Amino acid sequence: MAASVLCRRTLVGCHTFKWISTPKTLNSASYPSGTLLQTASYNPKPLKLNIRDPYIPDKSRNDTPDWQKTGKYDGKLYGRYGSRSGIDPASLWPSHTELDKIIAEENEWHPPLEVMLKNIAAKQKEEAEKRMAKEKLIAENMAKMPKMIADWRREKRETKQKLKEEKARRDKLLAEARERFGYSVDPRSPKFVEMVAEIEKEEKKKKKLLKRRLREEQAGVPVTPPVTSS
Numbered sequence: 002m003a004a005s006v007l008c009r010r011t012l013v014g015c016h017t018f019k020w021i022s023t024p025k026t027l028n029s030a031s032y033p034s035g036t037l038l039q040t041a042s043y044n045p046k047p048l049k050l051n052i053r054d055p056y057i058p059d060k061s062r063n064d065t066p067d068w069q070k071t072g073k074y075d076g077k078l079y080g081r082y083g084s085r086s087g088i089d090p091a092s093l094w095p096s097h098t099e100l101d102k103i104i105a106e107e108n109e110w111h112p113p114l115e116v117m118l119k120n121i122a123a124k125q126k127e128e129a130e131k132r133m134a135k136e137k138l139i140a141e142n143m144a145k146m147p148k149m150i151a152d153w154r155r156e157k158r159e160t161k162q163k164l165k166e167e168k169a170r171r172d173k174l175l176a177e178a179r180e181r182f183g184y185s186v187d188p189r190s191p192k193f194v195e196m197v198a199e200i201e202k203e204e205k206k207k208k209k210l211l212k213r214r215l216r217e218e219q220a221g222v223p224v225t226p227p228v229t230s231s
Contacts, residue, residue, distance in 0.1 A: 055082045174200070
């Protein structure tokens, strides 16, 4: 009886292990959320290595690929086959030049803690100086702001007044040209340009005489009236 019970338990255990190890798909009825769950098994294929007769490329042959002539590939072969690869382990160590390069890269990308703290302090100091310089510049510009606004308003008034004077002078010249020629003249016509040049010449002459008269009055010299042409 004990043997039959042990046999029965063994069969139940085998069925249970077989049910657990076999991939199954559970339907949505087993879960109230309706989610389909699927169990998957992964059995990677073992790497087949020919330990007895490994493939060792001949570097002296021309048909051997270049990537099989590198030290990296030698390290790969030694890692697979060990001493049977015929590679000297000492040749896999980096040379002095490569070692210096590795140390330089290590110091650049993974510096010591003291160097990192020093770099952080220098960076914080630089950022603080930049911030203080920016705040100083903003304060100086804010102090100049009232004068800048006043200058801008003054320049705007002067520009507006200048445009107004130019428009008035242009209208006056057009009216004078209309009075002289008896009809409206195009401001781009040669007659109008010639008339404007003549008027400007007369104005310059009057300004010159006025400055001369002022100088003579200040010096106490009797003023000589301008000669009028008959």
